[in-house]
Amino acid sequence: MEADEALARRYRDLCADVRSALGLDIPMPRPAGPWADEAKTVLGRLWNAVMGETLRRTGETAPPALVELLGRIRAFEGELAEARLADRHVLLRSVAESLASLRDANTVDEFLSRVPEAGCRLGFDRVLVSTVEDSVWRLHTMCVTKEPRWADEIVAVGKASPPQLGADLVEGEVVRSGRPRLIFDAQRSTRVDKDLIHVTKSTSYGVAPLTLHGEVAGLLHGDCYHQRRDVDDADQALLSVLAEALSHSLGRLTVLEGVAFLRGAADQLLTNPSAVPRQAPPAPPTVDPRLTARESQVMDLLAAGHSNRHIAQRLVISERTAKSHITSILRKLGVSSRTEAMAYWLRRNLP
Structure with missing residues (x-):
């Protein structure tokens, strides 16, 4: 710090020194706020101004003060670049600590329930995690620093x-493209869910996709409401890094949960063989009377882990x-998610 x-x-x-040396009305940096984000552009303008004055004095001996300023500008640009690189390392370390x-x-549900609190540890005031099922945005859990009851109200x-994730919502675009987005002036935007924006009172937020088997399976939202500032590119980068790391963890946990489910089913059959009907012949593998041959x-x-795109290609x-x-x-099998359908399909085809 x-x-x-x-x-x-x-x-x-x-x-201040460049302003004084050139007699120019150069806007002074803000005493507080994210000055580093604008510094790179400002330093470029300072360099051009000082270099222009130096070249204007062709034939004259360049004042040592101008030469010194050019050296200070270049040196500071290098120092700022090193500081921003160090910030990236700090950022990655913070994400790693949150993931820890x-x-x-032990389960996907428990994992998702704890994600928002981990996200708030990274500096966001509010973090929401949701799942996406059949183009429907299903809110799961939210963390609101200082106001936990508000989180429950928003999720409710x-x-x-x-919300349906149609082309009119920004979240729908994130699901289709698989890319994060920043949303500004959210209260007047026509591309947000009006009910949620009304209850959250959010003016800007970031959203990043959670992917599973190559498809968007969830959304991660974050904002800086209590800090009274808009989200920025740094916030989006942080949210994207977190979402990507969460996606990897979510994929592994989904597989482990499915394996644990199958193991439990197999153990039940071994310890209670009478649970298996003996009078009826076993159903042929990968066949269910409720489904058509194509289904x-x-x-x-799907049970083999292929995405919709891969299924369509095959x-x-x-x-x-x-x-x-x-x-x-999903409707015919009476399940609510792809994971449940996969677990059922694998279970019924156990030898």
């Missing part, structure tokens, strides 16, 4: 009427048709 303040003081002194608090989560509003093919590929159908088949499969 002291090093950052010293760097900021030297930056302000440099700007999630390592002992989202669960009461889960069974889709389910085989079966030579459109990705929209693949999604339609999966929606029908």
